[in-house]
Amino acid sequence: MRRCLIISGGYAPHRAFEAGERVRSMLEQDGFAVTHSETLDAYDGEDLAGYDLIVPNWTVGRMSVDTSKRLWLAIWSGVGLGGFHGGMADGFRDNDRFRYMVGGAYVSEPGGITRYTVENARPDDPIMVGISDFEYHSEQYYMHVDPANEVLATTRFTGEDYPWIEGVVMPTVWKKPFGSGRVFFSALGHVPEEFDNQSMSTILRRGLNWASRTKSRL
Template sequence: MSAKALIFYGGWEGHEPEACAAIVEEMLQAEGFDVRSEAGVAVLGEADLARFDLIVPMCTQVSIDQVPLERLCTAIEAGTGLAGFHGGMGDTFRDAPAYQFMAGGQWVAHPGDILDYRVEIAQPQHPLMEGIDDFEYRSEQYFLHVDPGNEVLATTTFDGSHAPWIAGTVMPVVWTRRHGRGRVFYSALGHQASEFTNPQMREILRRGLVWASRTTDSRETGT
């Protein structure tokens, strides 16, 4: 039986949620997932979330009522995976601390907006990072409030050009974590659909999506 994935997308149009959702849907289908992709968050109140092996949020700056939020958190705690990227996951429900606790972080700034920066692999032997070297990237360099319990797989260092007081700050870019029985994966990379042409960004996300799913062989590797 195929693994089942749910993508819910929407919110701020600057992140091109519909286009990004279509790309991720194709990625997951190529990995053998049966994918349901829905605009908005209504699906979180309608669907039996526990039947999904993976949930991928792509909704920047949206709100959610308490009952569907609780249903989402309960599904992840019970073993459904949660995985996503950039503001679609890192700034989904900014007024919902329970979601941020589950995701492991929350976006707060991107000093300088679009710029060139370096992504440094923190754990090159980890299954999600194996064979990927440090690389240059052009996008928003995310400054996040993060859970110190995250397993950080990649970082970036702020040089202070646009906010001198954060010069030298090492910020997580990619992390994994547990939330109950569920696996959680996050990558700060992927501001718009065009960034999927970056091979490192795309491969890291592909691996993370598969890793987080409840029913994949990757359960036997990593954390």
């Protein structure tokens, strides 16, 4: 049985533990044994290398250099890293090692909660197959991203709030290898209710399965 560690907390409006429970339910249906922690101490207290998938779900927060090195070694050795929204892209702002593993970092959400289109950039990829472009109502993340990412979905900014970004195409879902491990990220999922969007939840579920160290259902 595959093992997953979810670590949830941080910025209260994200309701991280509730969202983490949504992820727990998804993964348990796919045969994972899930440990869901509400403390950052889990990064040091758990045997990270003993998991098949780690889901960082902690917006902001602080991670020491030693802790990030432990996580780095776990992912490098084959443990999967996968997550969503600020719990991954806006975690541990002062830790460049963590942000390098993630492949991107949140910098803004122009217009706050807004309506935009998520465009499928790789309809042939197993994570994205059968997913049509879809409308989404949430924060539209503007991020600094690693050009080595394999981009699976994008959004386009209108420039209504910041005219200088009009027409900018922003990666929203990506994956990449990291040593022997795999990394998956989706910017979607500001609050738990967004998991009710079938396209959003399908992409996340497939992506987390793909990132997991042992053979996924994809």
